[in-house]
Amino acid sequence: MTRTTPPPPRVVIVGGGLAGLATAASLVDRGLRVTLLESRPRLGGRASSFTDPTTGELVDNCQHVSMVCCTNLADFCRKVGIEGLFRREPAITFFAPDGRTSTLKAGLGPAPFHLGESFLRSKHLRWRDKLKVAYGLARLALDRRAGEDGVEPFADWLWRHGQDVRTMNLFWGPVLVSALNERLDRMDPGMARQVFVDGFLMNRSGFQMEVPSAPLGELYGARLETWLRDRGVEVRLTTGVRSIDPEPEDPSAVGSVTLRNGETIEADFVVASAPFDRIAGLLAPSIRERLPDLDALRSLESSPITGVHLWFDRPVCPLDHVVAPGRFLHWVFNHTALQGRGSANGGQYLQVVISASYDLLWMTKDQIRDAVLADLAEMWPAACEALLERSWVVTEHGATFAARPGVATLRPPQRTPVDGLFLAGDWTDTGWPATMEGAVRSGYLAAQGVLEDLDRPEKLLRPDLPPDRLARRLLSRRENRRDARFEPDFEETAYEPTGGSET
């Protein structure tokens, strides 16, 4: 008599954005059958590129940057072998309204005071602005309950703590609107605090940017596809899922997914990592009714980002990247310097970002492009003489969930009450804003859940950057963080630096 061994458990991942990719990457080589289903013809989700039909080159939907404090994204990039395709930027350059530039970089002193020296030298703020900002920062850092009422927007918190229009326009806005993709008058104070505390104050290098040196389509598209396929993951592109269905005999357990073409794929586990506004529509009614947490997603809103791509016939911007407080445009990234692109015939390729671009939704693409060009002409005279050879204006209306007050209460956990069904995506409860780091964290948490259910528990979530001793003593607020459950003590965990080279 021959005994047949049952096939290994099958995990079906719905959505090939960073959350789905992180889930897949952490489940390979574990004897599972992993299938990744993505409705578009490419992987990467919101962090992807499109092909310019005239030149055939990859153009990112928008510039994506991360910070050194994004330890799980760094771990993911290391795991899949793309860590060398990022440049670590030790300083953030500010372009003052009067044309002077200054840089924010780590100087003397331990965190949280390591940025103090360069902040005091910054040229876009006057001395009285700096004093106000320093006071506001100290109050924010010490306000461990900021945002807990779930009602007050951060702009109101700032007014209550001595800030004015100047400090909001020249300091708080430029840092936070880009980081959280939300306006100050609609922003959750708890998330604002998290950006400053975890990103800028806890660790000397946490604020440094990691900027891709290759298009997103190459990073999270082609390379990831090859890496996953080489490790046995079945990657199916242009494969939309119509519904996630229960076991025929047991409505409390997930059993299969049905594709838009009618095909059914049986599954022991399903990780649903589609965007938050699609997820409920993918669930069979008997599953949907077991997930009351998803009702709150109806109150989750989206926030737009606009990216403007400009190819000039000559160099216009003398910097690699710059943030421009008080202007229509927010950031300029020089892709000729960062990625060596657009330099044929001596030209320059710039990517401009405008976050939380609600006010641009009524403008035409030409109007947006012209407003950006007007800013560039004021910033650098070369832009007046340069010929604009081509351009793209891309507004992603649903770029991120809106980081409004109380948003934390709307985000469901990765584990659901339905056996075998997990959620992933930057919108799930990770304690992080809608970022690549948040998406990867959610994927790791979903994969952790799968392994737990297989009685092979393993910690996949990486620890935060270790805070400097003084910063930890002054600022720590671990008790409210979702990942605190996985990190019993800062001192027990060691941070491994990523591949980004520090200059």
Ligand SMILES: Cc1cc2nc3c(=O)[nH]c(=O)nc-3n(C[C@H](O)[C@H](O)[C@H](O)COP(=O)(O)OP(=O)(O)OC[C@H]3O[C@@H](n4cnc5c(N)ncnc54)[C@H](O)[C@@H]3O)c2cc1C
């Ligand atoms: C313009 C822009 C700029 C940004 N800038 C930054 C930045 O600088 N730094 C940063 O950290 N983050 C940035 N973000 C946010 C970041 O891109 C996201 O947080 C992250 O990529 C989300 O990943 P995700 O996997 O959660 O979701 P998504 O990337 O949305 O992935 C979901 C996937 O599911 C697929 N899908 C949907 N429905 C189905 C279905 N029925 N069947 C199969 N597949 C389906 C979608 O096609 C998609 O590929 C930016 C986002 C945008 C849009």
